[in-house]
Amino acid sequence: MANKIKVVELFAGVGGFRVGLEGYEGKSASSGYKQPFKSEYEIVWSNQWEPSTKSQHASLVYENRFGKKGHSNQDISTVDVETIPEHDMLVGGFPCQDYSVATSLKNSKGLLGKKGVLWWSIHKIISEQRKKPKYLFLENVDRLLISPSKQRGRDFAVILKSLFDLGYAVEWRVINAADYGMPQRRRRIFIIAYLENTHIYKSMVKSIPSKWILNDSIIAESFPAGPHISNISREFELEGDIVKISSDFNKDGRTGLFENAGMMIKGKVYTLKTIPQYEGNFTVLKDVLQNGEVTPEFYIDKEDLDKWYYLKGAKKEIRKNADGFEYHYSEGGMIFPDPKDKPSRTIITGEGGPSASRFKHVIETKNKFRRLSPIELERLNMFPDDHTKLEGVTDVKRAFFMGNALVVGIIEQIGKTLIKRIENGKKVRPRK
Structure with a gap:
């Protein structure tokens, strides 16, 4: 690409997204840092702040590895959005909290969630940027799909609705890294959002939802999956504004409405249960000792x-x-x-x-x-x-850092697929 994709990394920890997208010292994570890796991504600004400790060790590690330039060690909720450089993509593994909406504002800033909840810091950055990022790439624990216990899936519904209001379409999948040959059994949800002026968004609008989820999405190309034998799938609208969803979504529902994969386009959710399809090599615990x-x-x-x-x-x-x-x-x-002959348990x-x-x-x-x-x-x-x-x-x-981190190989693979889709400008790259 003539120009690299400019990335802002939030809740950076020790730089898992950065290592996955940029590689490290020109080498690829998936090769054990032995093979060259030409990255089309550039982290232009990052933020890491740990509120529960005076010593900001994760931020210090990040600076030691990547330098201090463009790195912020400040509570993200207090950062002036105007100081964050313009970027094409925003990434981050944001904390799993209570995402409910506390109030609705009458002014142009729209809606506010509960104070201190870090999803709303992401929302603020996106909504107040003069030019919204075209792509969002986010990670969280898989229980996000069923939280809180009295309104199963409400938190994820709030996120989807707020992204819809900001002009994005969304795809997601819960991925266990070990299912795709990586050394740790670590299940996380990966969420990718596309702004309405991107060709990927336009492809989603024209797509058959089940085909997009199983074949044509960025995640599907990166990590192939098929429909679960249970054949569970759902379609539903995110009805009402974000405050209504916060108070009423799946009220008293005993089970969640979101399956482990899905998409949201123009306020409509399509979700189905998938199983991984992988025929490559597997890394086990003894391989990393x-x-x-x-x-x-x-x-x-x-x-x-x-x-x-x-x-x-x-x-x-x-x-x-x-x-x-x-x-x-x-x-x-x-x-x-x-x-030692199996992938490890979750750190x-x-x-x-x-x-x-x-x-x-x-x-x-x-x-x-x-x-x-x-x-x-x-x-x-x-x-x-x-x-x-x-x-x-x-x-x-x-x-502790590794217990909070993500599996870098997943980020690398999704990042490579996304770049191919951006470069080619194609609506889909069907899986053979």
């Missing part, structure tokens, strides 16, 4: 193994709460140690530290048990080795 390079503090003392076996094991026991009330507690067992933010835990990864090697190293956790998210290594940043914090 370091060989003889892990330091002693990651190994578990023999005298502590009983604690790990207990926490990982099945339980049926009587427990007491803080008030002394006794109750029956039960939970199923987990495989211990973690199998969580509490992965770091030596204390025994039900959810931390433990492997057996040479008749010894150990936790995963920071490099191994980075590899499970397909980051470069030691991406988060920085003086003053502990191994516990590095594990």
Whole structure:
């Protein structure tokens, strides 16, 4: 392309979207940073702010890897939109919160959501930009489709309606990275939106919804899927304004209306249940392990193994709460140690530290048990080795970063497909 796609990265963490879109030091994540990667994307501005800590470690790691130019370490809700440069695409893994609408304004700024809810910071940036970004590429946890519990799917409906009001069409899919050969079982929803003046938007208008979702969308070309055997599909309108949707959508509904894939065009939702279709190679846990390079503090003392076996094991026991009330507690067992011949379980933010835990990864090697190293956790998210290594940043914090991060390979693949579609200007690129 003559000009690169200018990107703004919000809720940047340690730069997962940036590594996926730009590559790292000219190399591709999907090749293990061995093959050249020519990127058509350029991050022109980024923001990372962690409200719960004084030390902004994630932002420091980001600056260490990518430089301080164009990077903001300020509460995004307080950033002056006019200071954000014009961009073609906005990306980010925004936090899963309560997206309900608190009030409707009479002035030109439209609608406001609850204070402090970060979706509305994205909404504000888009709505106040002199030139709206043509593309949005967002990531979230898959429970977004069924939140909150008393109005299943309302939060996602609010997002879709607000994007419709801003002039966008939307496609989405829940993707488990391991289903497509990546080393970690990590399910996340990926949302791509297209402004009404783009050729992709115009293609969506003319498309047959089921064909778009299963064959012709950016996500479908990137990560092929077929219809689930249950053949569940739905069509419905997002009725009323955003305030009405916030208060009334699926009220008292016991089940959600959104399936794991779908599209929204001109306020109408089409959604269906899909299953992945993948015939490539698979990466498993043993493929990311370091060989003889892990330091002693990651190994578990023999005298502590009983604690790990207990926490990982099945339980049926009587427990007491803080008030002394006794109750029956039960939970199923987990495989211990973690199998090395399968993709890993999902990394969580509490992965770091030596204390025994039900959810931390433990492997057996040479008749010894150990936790995963920071490099191994980075590899499970397909980051470069030691991406988060920085003086003053502990191994516990590095594990926390990876628990919050996304699988970079998914971003890379979708980014490559989107660029092809933009370059060619074609309505669709049918899958063979």
